[in-house]
Amino acid sequence: MKIYRAHKLLVLIAFILIGLLSFGQEDFDFKKFESFSLKDTIYIDLNGNNIMEKVYIKEIECRKLFIREEGSKPIFFGCGNKDGLDLLSEVEWVDQWCIVFDKQVKEVLFKEDGDIDKDTLFNLERPSIYIGKKEAGGGIITYKEGELYWIHQAD
Numbered sequence: 001m002k003i004y005r006a007h008k009l010l011v012l013i014a015f016i017l018i019g020l021l022s023f024g025q026e027d028f029d030f031k032k033f034e035s036f037s038l039k040d041t042i043y044i045d046l047n048g049n050n051i052m053e054k055v056y057i058k059e060i061e062c063r064k065l066f067i068r069e070e071g072s073k074p075i076f077f078g079c080g081n082k083d084g085l086d087l088l089s090e091v092e093w094v095d096q097w098c099i100v101f102d103k104q105v106k107e108v109l110f111k112e113d114g115d116i117d118k119d120t121l122f123n124l125e126r127p128s129i130y131i132g133k134k135e136a137g138g139g140i141i142t143y144k145e146g147e148l149y150w151i152h153q154a155d
Contacts, residue, residue, distance in 0.1 A: 028130065029153075032101040044099055047143045048126050055129055057091070065091045065131065067141075075148070085141070085150045097131045100124065100140055108152040122151050 028035065036042055041056040046067065053069045064078035065088070077088035107122040124142055130153070132138020137154020 028096075028098055030098070030100050030102050030105070030130070033098045033130070034101070035096070035098040038094070038097065042097070042099060042129065044127055044129065046126070046128065046141070047146075057094070057097075062090075063092050063094070065094070083148070085148055088141075088150065091131070093133050093136075094131045094138070095133050096138075097129060100128050100130050105140060105151060106153065108154065110152070 038057050041054055043052045043054060046053050051069055053067050055067050057063060057065050062079045064076045067075040075083045077083060078091040080089050082089040104121050104123055107120050109117045109120055111117045128140045128142035130140045139153050140151040142149050
């Protein structure tokens with residue numbers, strides 16, 4: 001009887017440890033990434049100029065996502081502002097984010113009428129930021145040819 005209880009306890013502990021180790025990891029479809037809490041500040045060189053940008057989310061009137069680089073005008077998305085990325089005028093929907101280190105990621109392309117056209121592969125030049133909503137998808141904020149670029153990840 002004692003051996004059965006001990007075995008049952010070990011199985012329970014194993015399931016708890018597996019759950020803790022995989023917490024937050026199952027929601028990202030990338031090979032190599034680092035996940036963060038939305039309260040965290042992410043430091044990353046998004047544009048490749050060897051100056052770290054500070055990326056964070058802050059509630060001011062409504063939720064805003066900021067990209068700040070020392071000596072440059074801050075970029076932000078949310079509250080109707082989209083700073084060059086048409087799909088990001090609001091960021092209230094975001095409930096997860098991470099740094100993506102993959103060299104190649106899926107990009108969902110759209111037709112002019114807004115319907116999904118096809119999936120293709122996009123080559124990331126450097127680590128980038130994924131923002132999304134669990135079980136719904138999102139996109140990657142990166143740079144392409146020196147300009148901010150959104151890689152749509154949801155179908």
